[in-house]
Amino acid sequence: xxxxxxxxxxxxxxxxxxxxxxxxxxxxxxxxxxxxxxxxxxxxxxxxxxxxxxxxxxxxxxxxxxxxxxxxxxxxxxxxxxxxxxxxxxxxxxxxxxxxxxxxxxxxxxxxxxxxxxxxxxxxxxxxxxxxxxxxxxxxxxxxxxxxxxxxxxxxxxxxxxxxxxxxxxxxxxxxxxxxxxxxxxxxxxxxxxxxxxxxxxxxxxxxxxxxxxxxxxxxxxxxxxxxxxxxxxxxxxxxxxxxxxxxxxxxxxxxxxxxxxxxxxxxxxxxxxxxxxxxxxxxxxxxxxxxxxxxxxxxxxxxxxxxxxxxxxxxxxxxxxxxxxxxxxxxxxxxxxxxxxxxxxxxxxxxxxxxxxxxxxxxxxxxxxxxxxxxxxxxxxxxxxxxxxxxxxxxxxxxxxxxxxxxxxxxxxxxxxxxxxxxxxxxxxxxxxxxxxxxxxxxxxxxxxxxxxxxxxxxxxxxxxxxxxxxxxxxxxxxxxxxxxxxxxxxxxxxxxxxxxxxxxxxxxxxxxxxxxxxxxxxxxxxxxxxxxxxxxxxxxxxxxxxxxxxxxxxxxxxxxxxxxxxxxxxxxxxxxxxxxxxxxxxxxxxxxxxxxxxxxxxxxxxxxxxxxxxxxxxxxxxxxxxxxxxxxxxxxxxxxxxxxxxxxxxxx
Amino acid sequence: xxxxxxxxxxxxxxxxxxxxxxxxxxxxxxxxxxxxxxxxxxxxxxxxxxxxxxxxxxxxxxxxxxxxxxxxxxxxxxxxxxxxxxxxxxxxxxxxxxxxxxxxxxxxxxxxxxxxxxxxxxxxxxxxxxxxx
Numbered sequence: 001x002x003x004x005x006x007x008x009x010x011x012x013x014x015x016x017x018x019x020x021x022x023x024x025x026x027x028x029x030x031x032x033x034x035x036x037x038x039x040x041x042x043x044x045x046x047x048x049x050x051x052x053x054x055x056x057x058x059x060x061x062x063x064x065x066x067x068x069x070x071x072x073x074x075x076x077x078x079x080x081x082x083x084x085x086x087x088x089x090x091x092x093x094x095x096x097x098x099x100x101x102x103x104x105x106x107x108x109x110x111x112x113x114x115x116x117x118x119x120x121x122x123x124x125x126x127x128x129x130x131x132x133x134x135x136x137x138x139x140x141x142x143x144x145x146x147x148x149x150x151x152x153x154x155x156x157x158x159x160x161x162x163x164x165x166x167x168x169x170x171x172x173x174x175x176x177x178x179x180x181x182x183x184x185x186x187x188x189x190x191x192x193x194x195x196x197x198x199x200x201x202x203x204x205x206x207x208x209x210x211x212x213x214x215x216x217x218x219x220x221x222x223x224x225x226x227x228x229x230x231x232x233x234x235x236x237x238x239x240x241x242x243x244x245x246x247x248x249x250x251x252x253x254x255x256x257x258x259x260x261x262x263x264x265x266x267x268x269x270x271x272x273x274x275x276x277x278x279x280x281x282x283x284x285x286x287x288x289x290x291x292x293x294x295x296x297x298x299x300x301x302x303x304x305x306x307x308x309x310x311x312x313x314x315x316x317x318x319x320x321x322x323x324x325x326x327x328x329x330x331x332x333x334x335x336x337x338x339x340x341x342x343x344x345x346x347x348x349x350x351x352x353x354x355x356x357x358x359x360x361x362x363x364x365x366x367x368x369x370x371x372x373x374x375x376x377x378x379x380x381x382x383x384x385x386x387x388x389x390x391x392x393x394x395x396x397x398x399x400x401x402x403x404x405x406x407x408x409x410x411x412x413x414x415x416x417x418x419x420x421x422x423x424x425x426x427x428x429x430x431x432x433x434x435x436x437x438x439x440x441x442x443x444x445x446x447x448x449x450x451x452x453x454x455x456x457x458x459x460x461x462x463x464x465x466x467x468x469x470x471x472x473x474x475x476x477x478x479x480x481x482x483x484x485x486x487x488x489x490x491x492x493x494x495x496x497x498x499x500x501x502x503x504x505x506x507x508x509x510x511x512x513x514x515x516x517x518x519x520x521x522x523x524x525x526x527x528x529x530x531x532x533x534x535x536x537x538x539x540x541x542x543x544x545x546x547x548x549x550x551x552x553x554x555x556x557x558x559x560x561x562x563x564x565x566x567x568x569x570x571x572x573x574x575x576x577x578x579x580x581x582x583x584x585x586x587x588x589x590x591x592x593x594x595x596x597x598x599x600x601x602x603x604x605x606x607x608x609x610x611x612x613x614x615x616x617x618x619x620x621x622x623x624x625x626x627x628x629x630x631x632x633x634x635x636x637x638x639x640x641x642x643x644x645x646x647x648x649x650x651x652x653x654x
Numbered sequence: 655x656x657x658x659x660x661x662x663x664x665x666x667x668x669x670x671x672x673x674x675x676x677x678x679x680x681x682x683x684x685x686x687x688x689x690x691x692x693x694x695x696x697x698x699x700x701x702x703x704x705x706x707x708x709x710x711x712x713x714x715x716x717x718x719x720x721x722x723x724x725x726x727x728x729x730x731x732x733x734x735x736x737x738x739x740x741x742x743x744x745x746x747x748x749x750x751x752x753x754x755x756x757x758x759x760x761x762x763x764x765x766x767x768x769x770x771x772x773x774x775x776x777x778x779x780x781x782x783x784x785x786x787x
Contacts, residue, residue: 531708532710551720577767625763627762
């Protein structure tokens with residue numbers, strides 16, 4: 001057979017295959033990717049993505065930043081977990097950021113990232129993210145891409161329905177998933193119904209600095225508060241918290257917390273409560289929780305313990321709390337862009353209930369109640385329901401919205417995204433995803449003005465989507481085009497940790513504010529130096545402080561003597577560069593700590609305690625210049641009783 | 655917006671000037687014309703402070719360090735060239751003949767140290783002081 005006929009045969013075979021595939025094509029089978037998919041996700045080398053996506057790291061404790069539509073990983077921002085790559089949680093400056101009332105905690109489980117908003121639309125200033133295990137909320141500054149605040153939530157456990165914000169970022173909330181005794185104490189577990197409570201915390205956000213302060217905590221029945229979202233537009237002033245385990249069981253919850261047909265969405269009139277608090281309602285309760293703040297002029301974090309918190313019980317805030325019955329074990333509580341509809345995602349429900357805010361206020365005014373729970377009125381289901389999405393699929397979890405009146409719900413059990421019309425509750429499209437989707441995102445998809453171009457499905461199970469990497473696989477995300485009537489799968493990409501909620505925002509709202517350097521003139525670090533001439537070594541008892549400078553391509557000083565075994569040596573390294581993307585690193589042989597990675601104009605400190613006499617080389621760990629390999633130094637460590645005096649220099653013995 | 659429009663205009667002007675070969679000695683950058691008046695002591699003091707903070711890591715006057723020794727630089731180069739080298743080192747080491755040669759010799763990219771044109775002018779005044787001694 002000559003080359004031509006082989007080619008001909010190949011074409012024929014291909015044609016047959018295409019025809020055959022066409023015949024076998026059933027309506028809901030994927031993954032058929034449209035032929036224009038590559039051009040839709042291809043971002044030319046050197047060109048920028050259209051959106052930033054901020055994806056929670058789940059059990060990595062961090063925040064991952066991706067570009068959309070390319071799916072390129074741009075950055076991992078350390079938040080709740082130590083990160084030896086840049087010293088987060090290891091340096092003297094950042095250790096206070098991971099302090100808690102339990103002491104230093106090196107890890108957490110970060111679940112939901114939420115952008116700050118202005119007038120109900122993401123504004124690109126800050127990003128809030130929750131620590132689920134040791135209840136905390138962190139705030140990331142989106143000009144530096146650094147965590148600059150972490151506040152602990154007392155009287156809470158499993159800080160899951162968090163950290164969602166009100167439309168003007170007046171408040172960020174933290175609802176407890178695991179009810180516990182308030183105040184936490186030693187009680188029999190079987191006293192659950194009597195002693196265990198669910199707290200919903202409202203943290204006031206300072207409009208200029210972003211700093212958080214717990215304004216009040218609502219002490220509510222001991223259910224599992226799962227997710228939440230603020231009202232907006234007509235429903236601005238309200239917050240909606242889904243809760244399951246209204247059975248109040250405390251063992252084998254998968255069975256015992258799934259007994260009732262309906263659990264609840266708790267509607268909270270926070271504006272009314274705010275007014276009551278201003279009038280002095282509520283009482284201060286003793287508590288112990290930390291507030292950690294990072295100052296990017298001092299390049300240092302501080303941790304302060306707070307001793308009390310304002311608490312309110314349902315009978316303090318009469319007329320501000322209502323339970324809406326919601327089928328069944330609800331997860332997501334999502335509010336559409338108009339603010340009229342509240343969507344409950346019932347994990348075990350066969351429908352998606354859509355509540356109407358106007359019907360809810362009417363039912364409240366007309367007292368259409370079905371009893372109460374511990375003094376909180378329960379509204380009648382039919383009186384607050386706009387309608388149900390029938391046969392949406394199995395295991396509805398979360399809903400995001402586009403700007404054309406459609407909602408998109410993730411179906412965990414049936415592994416699909418279901419698109420439905422918000423006002424008619426009619427399913428218009430469905431797309432299989434691979435596999436078992438948890439959260440999903442649309443840029444601005446929980447705001448007043450979604451940018452309805454893309455949807456990202458964050459899937460829990462990866463299986464065969466990527467080259468195998470042993471038993472442990474990266475999680476899989478999928479980018480979907482939602483600009484047309486039909487959803488179109490565009491791209492798979494792996495993610496860091498286990499993403500839960502994520503948010504995306506047009507790139508120019510972030511990129512224009514991105515900081516390039518820290519100005520050396522503004523460096524207010526107590527051990528910082530502003531000139532190489534100030535580089536020095538000082539002994540204070542058994543502490544040795546090295547004031548070190550780094551600039552391409554040398555560390556000053558680079559010869560240090562007089563350090564003794566057992567000394568606590570603090571390397572305070574200042575990067576004197578003032579040019580974008582010129583970090584310098586630092587480490588020393590035998591360092592039982594992380595490296596330093598110091599940005600231009602910044603000072604960072606690592607502590608090192610030498611254990612044996614000898615010569616210890618140190619060097620810059622970030623390939624910074626042609627002479628990076630020359631960027632090194634020697635420290636001489638002498639015996640404990642040695643008489644060698646502190647001596648340091650550079651440019652010696654040439 | 656204004657700067658965006660200015661950039662191509664400036665670039666063109668630079669290319670044009672470079673093409674003519676008339677103004678090579680002033681280097682490439684924002685500084686087109688410096689008129690040196692009488693020595694200004696307080697300006698040179700400001701320059702010394704900035705130099706000690708941002709430049710000493712790489713430059714000495716009498717001997718080479720990371721970069722070339724700076725003694726006599728005001729006699730070797732035009733004031734505009736010196737300021738452009740401080741303000742625009744990356745482009746200078748790529749496109750200016752003298753700066754390219756120095757880069758080839760020292761092999762370390764001189765870095766922009768976030769100084770203003772006024773700062774650069776004060777550093778130049780400090781160099782004048784050093785060169786007068």
